[in-house]
Amino acid sequence: MLKLLIYLSIVFLVLQQVIAEQQPITIEVMKESYSPGETVQIKIITEPLEKPLKADQLALYVDGVKKPIAPFFTRYSDTIYLLYFDLPLLVPGIVQFKVEKILYKGTGVLEEITAEQEIPITSEPDSILSIIPAFVVLEKNQREFQIQVENKHGGMTFNITASPSIAHLYTTLQTISLNGKRIFKFNVDLNKLEQDAAVQINHEGTLYRISVLKRQQIIEPQQNETLPEAKNLVFLAAKPEVRKSITTDVSLSGILSLKNEGNITLENIQVRAVGAIEQIATIDTTLIPMLGGGQSRDILLKINEQQTAPPGIYEGVLQAEAGAIKTVFPIFIEIKELGRDQPENKTNIDLNLKRPGPEPPDDDNTFDVNFSKPKPQQTTKEYPLGLILITMIILIGAAGFYFLKKKKVVKEETFDDYIKKIRK
Numbered sequence: 001m002l003k004l005l006i007y008l009s010i011v012f013l014v015l016q017q018v019i020a021e022q023q024p025i026t027i028e029v030m031k032e033s034y035s036p037g038e039t040v041q042i043k044i045i046t047e048p049l050e051k052p053l054k055a056d057q058l059a060l061y062v063d064g065v066k067k068p069i070a071p072f073f074t075r076y077s078d079t080i081y082l083l084y085f086d087l088p089l090l091v092p093g094i095v096q097f098k099v100e101k102i103l104y105k106g107t108g109v110l111e112e113i114t115a116e117q118e119i120p121i122t123s124e125p126d127s128i129l130s131i132i133p134a135f136v137v138l139e140k141n142q143r144e145f146q147i148q149v150e151n152k153h154g155g156m157t158f159n160i161t162a163s164p165s166i167a168h169l170y171t172t173l174q175t176i177s178l179n180g181k182r183i184f185k186f187n188v189d190l191n192k193l194e195q196d197a198a199v200q201i202n203h204e205g206t207l208y209r210i211s212v213l214k215r216q217q218i219i220e221p222q223q224n225e226t227l228p229e230a231k232n233l234v235f236l237a238a239k240p241e242v243r244k245s246i247t248t249d250v251s252l253s254g255i256l257s258l259k260n261e262g263n264i265t266l267e268n269i270q271v272r273a274v275g276a277i278e279q280i281a282t283i284d285t286t287l288i289p290m291l292g293g294g295q296s297r298d299i300l301l302k303i304n305e306q307q308t309a310p311p312g313i314y315e316g317v318l319q320a321e322a323g324a325i326k327t328v329f330p331i332f333i334e335i336k337e338l339g340r341d342q343p344e345n346k347t348n349i350d351l352n353l354k355r356p357g358p359e360p361p362d363d364d365n366t367f368d369v370n371f372s373k374p375k376p377q378q379t380t381k382e383y384p385l386g387l388i389l390i391t392m393i394i395l396i397g398a399a400g401f402y403f404l405k406k407k408k409v410v411k412e413e414t415f416d417d418y419i420k421k422i423r424k
Helices: 002-022 364-372 385-407 415-423
Strands: 025-029 039-046 058-062 065-067 072-075 080-086 095-104 111-118 128-132 135-138 144-153 157-162 181-188 198-203 206-214 233-236 242-247 250-260 266-275 281-283 287-291 296-303 312-322 325-336 347-350
Touching (some): 025 095, 039 128, 072 325, 128 198, 128 206, 144 198, 144 312, 242 250, 242 296, 250 266, 250 287, 250 325, 266 325, 281 312, 287 296
Parallel strands (some): 135 206, 250 347
Antiparallel strands (some): 058 095, 095 111, 144 181, 198 206, 233 250, 266 287, 281 296
């Protein structure tokens, strides 16, 4: 009997190891169930991957049909990613969240895999809140943060609590009208921040938990130069995202490029803003009919162009899509109301998204072309023969006159000679 138990234990451990090798990604949904329209919170934990995950690898399917989402996606540590997004208002079937095109080399052979997790749905919820951000990741020396809450379904009152290291003024019942939004401000002491620090919102008996975390240092693994580079559609910008806090009288603008890094021409590329940022963002190009391999197209992005957007948090992505190929560029804008004593100052700020142009190539062909061109400073001037002769005659004449004048002998005349001339 003891031998049988030992054998079973060994088999169990081997099976666990095999399963772990086959599943390099764990997807953790932070609540037991969600309601249509509610903000979903997901933590993705990975084994060391060949390449870090990107937002365009995330997808939501309802009954096997892919649905558009505006995910806010951040890499919290080397192996942990945090993600949140709002579910569609109508979810008439099974909801699956997937992480696609994962490059993994667990068994020594590089392969592309997909991880997925079902999101349980509550059909008759008492409460539906949309929360931004649903994870708070604090940067170094950050002392305060804000959370925007939108009441999509349920009563007007709710309660807010927080960990001891997080201070706030909302000790009594708070109110938000149906379909209304409200911003709440918090102060935090990073030196005392607990490992499980969070803000909690109790609405109609449903508890929403917003984790508050310190940004972790990320050490990028050395990339294997022999790995094939993924060829797809990408946004090229001097910054990986736009994250700005402005007042209502400020507008933002910037130019970034959309590049086709593949070898096949892409057609009918749709460009649009997705998420809450759509309310205040405009672009000068919404359809690119054709983009050849290696070609790029500049896109002008404007935010709060009319300087009339109400205060709030506007989050989403700039998305470009050509069939199954898609890429996104994250945008997070906080618009604050002007203070009572603060004068209105209509201002436009350049986001400085444009990447500097590449340096001219320094190869042998370019060198040969430049070298073969005659340089102006080395060109020999040619003069007419007549002009040369005239110049020489003038110089010789001037020299002769100078020497004759210098060598002329002056005879001195005595007084007796002068008298003799007079008498003659």
